[in-house]
Amino acid sequence: GAGVSQTPSNKVTEKGKYVELRCDPISGHTALYWYRQSLGQGPEFLIYFQGTGAADDSGLPNDRFFAVRPEGSVSTLKIQRTERGDSAVYLCASSLTSPNSYNEQFFGPGTRLTVL
């Protein structure tokens, strides 16, 4: 079956601009996660959705970052007034959350964001 997809694969923007990054999870996965990965580091947790609601947004670095998942499937990560320090690969992952699952997460290919 289809895996997690993310668009765009690459995004170059200028400092101060607004960007949207999209994630389409594996069909049937109710849990969706956003991570940010910088060079030489592991993925850094940003936000977790269970269905339509953000169950844990403790990883969002500041109020310039916001994410939505209005219909419980596709999610959009929104970054306002981008800064050069926002440059990273943004990863999306999804998982099952049934009682018998262990929340194994499957990652999309990522979006490489470059802020000039």
Added chain:
Amino acid sequence: QKEVEQNSGPLSVPEGAIASLNCTYSDRVSQSFFWYRQYSGKSPELIMSIYSNGDKEDGRFTAQLNKASQYVSLLIRDSQPSDSATYLCAVKTGGFKTIFGAGTRLFVKA
């Protein structure tokens, strides 16, 4: 202290040898533990998950968990050059948050 710690490496092993990758974590209530493989320029790929103390084997991979010592490891038997990658240890804390280590770079010499 970082929540999930890994030796950054690089760990270099000859082809056919056993590669041993280690990880420690700080949150004692952690319940689920994962190993991901990440090739350069690619996203992480899940290779092993473990939830109970002891060993779990899957092909050439064995994950080992010791909750008392807050330690999880990954052994790769008969290492191949195609195993050369960064290996990420991930720990699911209370709730659904997962914390990743910075990864260990493995290099398998042909």
